[in-house]
Amino acid sequence: MIPALQPGDSIAIIATARKITFPEIELAIRTFESWGLKVVLGQTIGASYNYFAGDDALRLQDLQQMLDNENIKAIVCARGGYGTTRIIEQVDFTQFKRHPKWLVGFSDVTALHSHIHTLGIESVHAIMPLLFPKEGTADAIETLRKVLFGEELTYTIAPHELNRTGTGQGQLIGGNLSMLGTLTGTRSDSSTAGKILFLEDLDEYLYHIDRMMVHLDRSDKLAQLSGLIIGDMSDMKDPALPFGKTAYEIILEHTGKYNYPVCYGFPVGHEPLNLALVCGRDAKLEVSEQGAVLKYV
The missing domain is CATH 3.40.50.10740 (Murein tetrapeptidase LD-carboxypeptidase, N-terminal domain)
Known part of the structure; x- marks a missing residue:
């Protein structure tokens, strides 16, 4: 510590x-x-x-x-x-x-x-x-x-229509989706198994989001999570030929086959309300019909 x-x-x-x-x-x-x-x-x-x-x-x-x-x-x-x-x-x-x-x-x-x-x-x-x-x-x-300064923090997040309910516990890891894809296979990469992963991104084409989610899944980064937190996907772009899905819908497509809890709309990323998260600390994610709670354990 x-x-x-x-x-x-x-x-x-x-x-x-x-x-x-x-x-x-x-x-x-x-x-x-x-x-x-x-x-x-x-x-x-x-x-x-x-x-x-x-x-x-x-x-x-x-x-x-x-x-x-x-x-x-x-x-x-x-x-x-x-x-x-x-x-x-x-x-x-x-x-x-x-x-x-x-x-x-x-x-x-x-x-x-x-x-x-x-x-x-x-x-x-x-x-x-x-x-x-x-x-x-x-x-x-x-x-x-x-x-x-070592003060206690628990985050309570409003419900989102795409959330998947459940409880998961593990080390909290993640960050920028594009960067995590870039780090795959390098000495800065690590297993996500048994961990709570959080993702955010900025200024990407929607088909890039899809490509990166396919890559994460093929790299075995999604299957064994304890929980998934989806933050802000800010200023997403679409080419002249629309991709046809939002960033959240793309993520849902690639994680829908798994059973861990998923929280959408968590305030982390390239927006003014970017809540501080301690990477590597044991945490519990509880997602219910009333919303989501993230706390350290």
């Missing part, structure tokens, strides 16, 4: 993927400081190499230094985009395994969550500094604070 943060602790903000400027994360810095934390900025904040927050060497160095620095109690990724998988193979997690710390982010940061899960260490899928100024994010930010 990673120690809960305490007032006075130092946390780092870095960018492992797309570039970002200091003004874009200024509100997040002030928010973290209001929680009593000291914020250390990585060299990648404000750095630029074409699309990226510095070249691969700089982003790798930034992440490695923060992982190895025992005075840093949490690492918060400033934003997603693309680029984390370009450096993850070169990261040395030796010191991190000896002295685990929270790593926070989502979207492209799914690569780090998945890799850290293979080490048996928890991490936090949650809102990132770039999005703090966005309207409607206050509740998402508060759930991040509660997770980091």
Whole structure:
């Protein structure tokens, strides 16, 4: 178990993927400081190499230094985009395994969550500094604070017409659907058997969602789950020739043959209400006609 943060602790903000400027994360810095934390900025904040927050060497160095620095109690990724998988193979997690710390982010940061899960260490899928100024994010930010400071969290979700009722228990894993597909067969991949999987995605063609769900199923990622949580499928696209199903209907098609509970409409993903989830922690998912409850056990 990673120690809960305490007032006075130092946390780092870095960018492992797309570039970002200091003004874009200024509100997040002030928010973290209001929680009593000291914020250390990585060299990648404000750095630029074409699309990226510095070249691969700089982003790798930034992440490695923060992982190895025992005075840093949490690492918060400033934003997603693309680029984390370009450096993850070169990261040395030796010191991190000896002295685990929270790593926070989502979207492209799914690569780090998945890799850290293979080490048996928890991490936090949650809102990132770039999005703090966005309207409607206050509740998402508060759930991040509660997770980091070790407060109890139970989520009660409204019923959805596609839900499948039941109860499942296991480690909570997942993140961005596109990233999880990209990680299949790599050293950042792990078994989903007996676990509760959560999925979200953004800005994908519907036929891409179908292709990725087929891939997950053929990779034996769906058959042995204890439960499935479907979050936001935001800004889905359709070509001129319509695919004919929504993202949720596509997912239902590929998981309908299984018996575990499924919760649709869970607020996780690329929307303002992106509830913080602890990847790798044992959880229970209860889905009934009244809705769904996710709690840690």
